Amino acid sequence: MSRCGACRGWTPGPCPAVVPSGPVGGACGDRRPVGAGRPVRVPPSSRPDRWEVRAVTAVPVSPGATPGVPAPGGPDGQPTVLVAGGGIAGTAAALALADAGVRVVLAEARPRLGGLAFSFRRSSPAGDLTADNGQHVHLRCCTAYRALLDRVGGAPLAPVQDRLDVPVLDARDHTLGRLRRSALPAPLHLAGSLARYPHLSLAERSAAARAALALRRLDPADPALDGARFGDWLRHHGQSPRAVEALWDLVGTATLNARADQVSLALAAMVFRTGLLGEAGAADIGRARVPLGELHDVRARRALDRAGVRTLLRTRLRRLRPPGAAPEPGPPDTSTGTSRGTSPDRAADGSGTGHGGWRADLDGPGGTPTVLRAHAVVLAVPPEEAERLLPDGALERPARLRGLGTAPIVNLHVVYDRRVLRRPFLAALGTPVQWVFDRTEPSGLTGGAQYLALSQSAAGDIIDQPAADLRARFLPELARLLPAARPARVLDFFVTRERAATFAPAPGTARLRPHAISRAPGLLLAGAWTDTGWPATMEGAARSGATAAAAALRHLGAARGRADPPPAPTAVDPGRRPGHTQEGTAV
Numbered sequence: 403m404s405r406c407g408a409c410r411g412w413t414p415g416p417c418p419a420v421v422p423s424g425p426v427g428g429a430c431g432d433r434r435p436v437g438a439g440r441p442v443r444v445p446p447s448s449r450p451d452r453w454e455v456r457a458v459t460a461v462p463v464s465p466g467a468t469p470g471v472p473a474p475g476g477p478d479g480q481p482t483v484l485v486a487g488g489g490i491a492g493t494a495a496a497l498a499l500a501d502a503g504v505r506v507v508l509a510e511a512r513p514r515l516g517g518l519a520f521s522f523r524r525s526s527p528a529g530d531l532t533a534d535n536g537q538h539v540h541l542r543c544c545t546a547y548r549a550l551l552d553r554v555g556g557a558p559l560a561p562v563q564d565r566l567d568v569p570v571l572d573a574r575d576h577t578l579g580r581l582r583r584s585a586l587p588a589p590l591h592l593a594g595s596l597a598r599y600p601h602l603s604l605a606e607r608s609a610a611a612r613a614a615l616a617l618r619r620l621d622p623a624d625p626a627l628d629g630a631r632f633g634d635w636l637r638h639h640g641q642s643p644r645a646v647e648a649l650w651d652l653v654g655t656a657t658l659n660a661r662a663d664q665v666s667l668a669l670a671a672m673v674f675r676t677g678l679l680g681e682a683g684a685a686d687i688g689r690a691r692v693p694l695g696e697l698h699d700v701r702a703r704r705a706l707d708r709a710g711v712r713t714l715l716r717t718r719l720r721r722l723r724p725p726g727a728a729p730e731p732g733p734p735d736t737s738t739g740t741s742r743g744t745s746p747d748r749a750a751d752g753s754g755t756g757h758g759g760w761r762a763d764l765d766g767p768g769g770t771p772t773v774l775r776a777h778a779v780v781l782a783v784p785p786e787e788a789e790r791l792l793p794d795g796a797l798e799r800p801a802r803l804r805g806l807g808t809a810p811i812v813n814l815h816v817v818y819d820r821r822v823l824r825r826p827f828l829a830a831l832g833t834p835v836q837w838v839f840d841r842t843e844p845s846g847l848t849g850g851a852q853y854l855a856l857s858q859s860a861a862g863d864i865i866d867q868p869a870a871d872l873r874a875r876f877l878p879e880l881a882r883l884l885p886a887a888r889p890a891r892v893l894d895f896f897v898t899r900e901r902a903a904t905f906a907p908a909p910g911t912a913r914l915r916p917h918a919i920s921r922a923p924g925l926l927l928a929g930a931w932t933d934t935g936w937p938a939t940m941e942g943a944a945r946s947g948a949t950a951a952a953a954a955l956r957h958l959g960a961a962r963g964r965a966d967p968p969p970a971p972t973a974v975d976p977g978r979r980p981g982h983t984q985e986g987t988a989v
């Protein structure tokens with residue numbers, strides 16, 4: 403791992419946010435913030451902000467409602483929560499807390515919000531374009547993520563298709579199949595499509611239907627399932643290698659970021675049950691018509707500002723000390739919710755956090771150190787960073803976080819001089835190409851060129867391949883898949899790599915994922931890697947943020963001796979599930 407000198411993010415190799423002029427290279431500092439100086443397309447139907455997590459807003463912690471709650475160092479008695487990490491999880495947590503009337507400081511190490519979901523500008527021979535680090539899709543069942551989009555005013559910019567419809571093209575014989583749902587209720591909604599699916603024999607189709615029904619009966623929260631491999635289960639249920647490739651891995655690799663043989667049966671059951679076998683419309687696909695940065699940086703920032711969140715970019719949480727830790731000399735205050743590092747920590751402040759609250763040492767722009775004090779802290783950083791920051795005893799076995807591992811995603815970006823794909827996206831068989839997305843509109847490219855992004859999940863085999871090798875391998879494959887690409891000229895080709903795109907969804911993962919509530923009172927964890935029951939997705943991140951916020955609010959409420967702590971936001975809080983590690987009970 404090395405640290406990018408420009409964006410200060412940790413990367414395993416060249417920073418994935420690099421804007422290369424040839425093969426991957428360049429510097430993050432070349433990037434202009436997405437949205438700057440660029441007209442934003444907002445449909446006239448754009449809805450006002452709406453935040454579905456209403457239960458959170460019911461917590462009466464705003465000043466005036468319950469006077470007398472001191473904020474460590476705060477002038478007006480309003481409780482302060484520090485959220486560290488401005489990815490989707492941190493953004494969701496910060497907004498939920500601010501909407502509940504809590505003073506929130508959001509510290510993000512990079513110069514932008516959005517975490518793993520970000521965009522960058524590129525000067526391409528086809529013209530200036532905005533690229534995402536990787537194609538991100540979501541499903542209609544991603545309710546917490548949709549709620550977040552809604553909250554930042556971005557839902558109309560990431561519409562969901564009316565009905566699930568995935569074209570599946572076999573590069574070997576150009577047979578086109580469709581995975582699409584009918585108007586029938588689940589599980590019949592997919593029956594017609596499966597019956598006509600040309601990539602499987604009749605026997606394979608009926609075996610797949612039987613396996614789907616069996617999968618529907620599994621309980622993803624059963625700990626025994628987490629120890630089993632999805633691939634073994636599929637074989638045991640009569641699935642041929644071809645059925646695994648053309649059906650189960652086609653969906654599973656893209657959503658879980660691993661092939662069936664590397665996947666926990668519990669996570670696979672969760673994905674297939676929730677997405678494909680539960681509600682009929684659950685798997686309808688949503689895609690952003692704008693760059694990711696427009697949603698998760700520009701609009702998120704605007705919503706945070708309006709909600710009163712103090713967002714500190716280029717500000718890294720260096721160290722966290724729990725209430726009651728021995729005082730130390732320190733740098734001067736920041737202006738919100740802070741106290742001098744040199745002042746003695748005081749007990750009995752009435753906040754329930756005791757001893758003056760949490761002390762956070764922050765490195766601001768240019769490395770300027772500041773100290774911030776908070777009643778509660780939401781750690782919404784990647785797991786290895788959380789492990790580094792966690793105070794002793796906050797998790798029973800913090801080293802377990804390392805066991806989560808990582809799984810890479812690679813995106814290959816190709817700009818053709820003409821239109822070579824008529825569909826918005828397709829999934830491919832019989833070729834190393836996995837999913838192809840038309841990115842022309844979101845990129846802002848005009849003039850007849852077409853920009854395609856090849857999204858390659860479970861990309862361990864290509865993550866280290868030089869861009870030139872990937873070009874030599876994948877462009878002929880794309881031409882094999884799309885006849886219209888054969889005579890077309892390639893104007894630009896570049897690669898984005900995310901080595902730690904997700905945690906590895908391997909068997910045994912569930913017990914490694916900590917609950918939002920740590921053992922340290924007032925310290926909450928958020929991130930797609932926490933125990934949400936979901937794989938590492940934007941939905942998992944948004945859920946984790948809402949869950950951590952609700953827990954922080956309960957902590958603040960309980961600290962004030964409230965008899966009836968507010969309910970968790972049931973719409974997004976999966977709550978405690980049997981068989982999953984429950985790390986603390988402090989709140």
Ligand SMILES: Cc1cc2nc3c(=O)[nH]c(=O)nc-3n(C[C@H](O)[C@H](O)[C@H](O)COP(=O)(O)OP(=O)(O)OC[C@H]3O[C@@H](n4cnc5c(N)ncnc54)[C@H](O)[C@@H]3O)c2cc1C
Nearest residue numbers: 487489490491511517518536538539719903929930939940
């Ligand atoms: C290429 C790619 C494609 C993907 N495709 C999809 C998809 O199609 N659908 C989907 O649902 N999901 C997809 N994902 C996964 C999804 O992007 C992530 O699960 C989600 O964005 C994780 O959000 P997060 O907030 O949990 O973590 P992160 O995005 O990792 O955010 C953590 C933040 O913490 C900051 N930070 C770290 N240390 C500190 C510190 N000490 N102090 C302050 N800040 C700190 C980081 O800079 C970062 O901004 C994809 C991911 C990648 C990489």
